[in-house]
Amino acid sequence: MSATDGTGPLLEVEGVSVRFGALLALSRVSLAVGHGEILAIIGPNGAGKTTLLNVISGFYHPYEGRIRFAGRDRTHLKPYDVAGLGIARTFQNVALFKGMTVLDNIMTGRIIKARGNLLLEALYWGPAMSQELRHRAFVERIIDFLEIEAIRKTPAGRLPYGLQKRVELGRALAAEPELLLLDEPMAGMNVEEKEDMCRFILDVNDEFDTTIVLVEHDMSVVMDISDRVVVLDYGRKITEGPPSEVRTDQTVIDAYLGVPHAS
Amino acid sequence: MIYRTAGQFKTTYASDQAIFPIVQDRVVVTLALVAAFVVPPALASEYWLQAVLIPLLVYALAAIGLNLLTGYAGQLSLGTGGFMAVGAYSAFKLSTAFPHLDIVAVFLLAGLVAAGVGLLFGIPSLRIKGFYLAVATLAAQFFLIWLFNKVAWFVNYAPSGTITAPDREVLGVLVTGPNATSGARYVMALAFVAIFGLVAKNLVRGRLGRAWMAIRDRDIAAEIIGIRPLRTKLLAFGISSFYCGVAGAELVFLYLGSAETLAFDVNQSFLVLFMVIIGGLGSILGSFLGAAFIVLVPIFLTNAPHWLGLNMSVALQKHIELMIFGGLIIFFLIVEPHGLARLWQITKEKLRLWPFPH
Ligand SMILES: Nc1ncnc2c1ncn2[C@@H]1O[C@H](COP(=O)(O)OP(=O)(O)OP(=O)(O)O)[C@@H](O)[C@H]1O
Ligand SMILES: [Mg+2]
Numbered sequence: 001m002s003a004t005d006g007t008g009p010l011l012e013v014e015g016v017s018v019r020f021g022a023l024l025a026l027s028r029v030s031l032a033v034g035h036g037e038i039l040a041i042i043g044p045n046g047a048g049k050t051t052l053l054n055v056i057s058g059f060y061h062p063y064e065g066r067i068r069f070a071g072r073d074r075t076h077l078k079p080y081d082v083a084g085l086g087i088a089r090t091f092q093n094v095a096l097f098k099g100m101t102v103l104d105n106i107m108t109g110r111i112i113k114a115r116g117n118l119l120l121e122a123l124y125w126g127p128a129m130s131q132e133l134r135h136r137a138f139v140e141r142i143i144d145f146l147e148i149e150a151i152r153k154t155p156a157g158r159l160p161y162g163l164q165k166r167v168e169l170g171r172a173l174a175a176e177p178e179l180l181l182l183d184e185p186m187a188g189m190n191v192e193e194k195e196d197m198c199r200f201i202l203d204v205n206d207e208f209d210t211t212i213v214l215v216e217h218d219m220s221v222v223m224d225i226s227d228r229v230v231v232l233d234y235g236r237k238i239t240e241g242p243p244s245e246v247r248t249d250q251t252v253i254d255a256y257l258g259v260p261h262a263s
Numbered sequence: 264m265i266y267r268t269a270g271q272f273k274t275t276y277a278s279d280q281a282i283f284p285i286v287q288d289r290v291v292v293t294l295a296l297v298a299a300f301v302v303p304p305a306l307a308s309e310y311w312l313q314a315v316l317i318p319l320l321v322y323a324l325a326a327i328g329l330n331l332l333t334g335y336a337g338q339l340s341l342g343t344g345g346f347m348a349v350g351a352y353s354a355f356k357l358s359t360a361f362p363h364l365d366i367v368a369v370f371l372l373a374g375l376v377a378a379g380v381g382l383l384f385g386i387p388s389l390r391i392k393g394f395y396l397a398v399a400t401l402a403a404q405f406f407l408i409w410l411f412n413k414v415a416w417f418v419n420y421a422p423s424g425t426i427t428a429p430d431r432e433v434l435g436v437l438v439t440g441p442n443a444t445s446g447a448r449y450v451m452a453l454a455f456v457a458i459f460g461l462v463a464k465n466l467v468r469g470r471l472g473r474a475w476m477a478i479r480d481r482d483i484a485a486e487i488i489g490i491r492p493l494r495t496k497l498l499a500f501g502i503s504s505f506y507c508g509v510a511g512a513e514l515v516f517l518y519l520g521s522a523e524t525l526a527f528d529v530n531q532s533f534l535v536l537f538m539v540i541i542g543g544l545g546s547i548l549g550s551f552l553g554a555a556f557i558v559l560v561p562i563f564l565t566n567a568p569h570w571l572g573l574n575m576s577v578a579l580q581k582h583i584e585l586m587i588f589g590g591l592i593i594f595f596l597i598v599e600p601h602g603l604a605r606l607w608q609i610t611k612e613k614l615r616l617w618p619f620p621h
Binding site: 059082083091095107108109111118122124136137171 | 279477488
């Protein structure tokens with residue numbers, strides 16, 4: 001899936017609002033993500049960060065506003081169609097396939113790259129076999145990249161939390177996405193694991209030119225790796241800019257300190 | 264031959280992706296398969312073939328079918344008996360309406376009809392899950408049995424309401440009907456379960472199997488990866504019902520010889536479900552082990568008191584049988600959801616390291 005000519009932004013969110021009953025989880029949020037950019041979304045608990053990722057990946061549909069990807073409107077697509085466009089993601093509370101091995105989890109991530117032919121697959125013959133082996137070779141490169149060779153055949157559910165997050169990143173990478181959405185990829189990790197994860201994210205961005213949108217609470221991580229930061233509070237975008245500016249912005253400090261605001 | 268993996272380094276992904284990556288396994292399985300085709304027809308008694316081996320193979324096929332749906336795709340079904348009935352009645356109608364149609368084709372077509380019906384009853388699975396889906400499939404079970412009882416066309420208007428397997432040949436040998444030998448019927452059942460067991464294994468280790476397991480383990484994550492839930496679940500219902508349908512046709516044509524709807528009642532659904540749970544959810548090998556277990560336990564209970572010189576009433580036997588099944592199902596559900604297949608795997612791993620456990 002090739003993007004536009006590279007002039008316009010890769011992802012545009014225009015005045016998107018999402019409502020859960022009486023709760024306005026997102027209120028006219030707009031943002032744009034350029035090709036190859038790393039954008040961080042920050043904000044206090046319940047600000048609507050996960051909800052924003054959920055609308056982008058098609059789980060919720062906004063009741064107003066539009067979402068454009070690679071220049072095309074895709075506001076009303078289903079999650080499985082969004083995958084086909086080249087958007088992959090990870091979840092805040094790891095959503096691995098627990099009963100499957102690490103290898104199978106990542107292989108499953110390649111499903112949109114696979115052509116199905118039930119008859120050949122039933123016989124595991126010819127193109128079905130060579131396709132399987134091609135995907136296996138690709139997945140092995142991801143396994144090497146993430147340094148998880150030793151746990152290839154371990155059921156994902158038996159891994160410690162930090163490793164599960166890493167495997168989930170691998171599963172998202174398997175789809176060779178243009179846009180990668182990461183929901184708190186470092187939550188619950190120790191310092192060393194966080195450093196590894198930062199390195200992986202930067203490498204992915206460098207080597208494959210993958211555009212990344214990540215939600216993160218750890219401010220030092222955000223300052224280190226993001227090109228730009230968007231701040232959400234109570235479903236509204238309160239500011240955006242380079243990390244150094246956002247850090248000293250008074251509205252951001254107020255939001256985090258819980259200063260009551262007029263609404 | 265010693266069970267060892269030493270020196271067997273997998274140097275290509277092809278060999279690592281093989282069904283039986285360990286050479287000893289490959290050799291043993293091939294030998295066992297050849298022996299299974301040759302030895303029992305030559306040596307086993309009529310009793311063993313008819314009362315043990317043939318039902319074991321027929322039920323193994325049904326258990327594989329249900330395991331694809333429940334063990335791999337995570338969709339609980341209590342409609343197995345109904346889908347088997349669709350296979351049986353379709354095979355009966357096809358073989359009587361087209362007497363010249365090859366019996367192998369009859370079985371396969373009967374499976375396809377069952378697949379279609381299974382697909383239809385799988386549609387609610389998009390909206391409902393778990394317990395509610397089980398109830399919906401139970402409704403399918405009762406509806407199908409009611410239909411076959413009600414519409415005399417299905418039994419060619421036989422006043423007895425039974426369907427009977429006609430005489431049919433494969434390669435000049437009678438394989439169904441009252442005059443077919445038990446050896447011939449056994450070989451026919453074995454051929455089907457061997458081929459379709461292999462097909463099932465190929466499916467579950469590939470793209471489709473991973474999609475099924477992904478839906479089972481975390482449907483939301485599966486969807487975000489690009490797996491279409493409805494299509495994937497319907498394929499599971501269709502393919503699973505194909506297996507159950509062929510098994511249903513075999514139940515009448517290769518095992519019982521003739522049957523009424525009673526042979527496909529809800530008990531049958533539970534029996535196959537027990538096989539899958541005891542054998543191992545999500546395991547093709549487990550489907551065989553579970554079928555063997557459920558077929559063999561009653562036979563053991565019939566004979567054991569006799570060997571011990573005890574006198575046990577038939578009713579008591581039946582009760583003990585139910586208690587054993589019930590106890591084991593609770594045990595496996597709580598302690599080892601991967602069933603006998605997992606226990607077998609653990610034994611193998613121990614064996615590989617023996618005699619140095621660490
Ligand atoms: N499916 C839903 N139904 C109802 N309310 C929801 C739903 N999803 C989110 N919300 C509500 O919307 C608001 C925003 O939630 P969201 O999960 O997007 O916050 P967040 O910024 O990701 O917070 P956190 O940092 O805790 O992850 C919260 O008040 C939450 O309770
Ligand atoms: Mg969140």
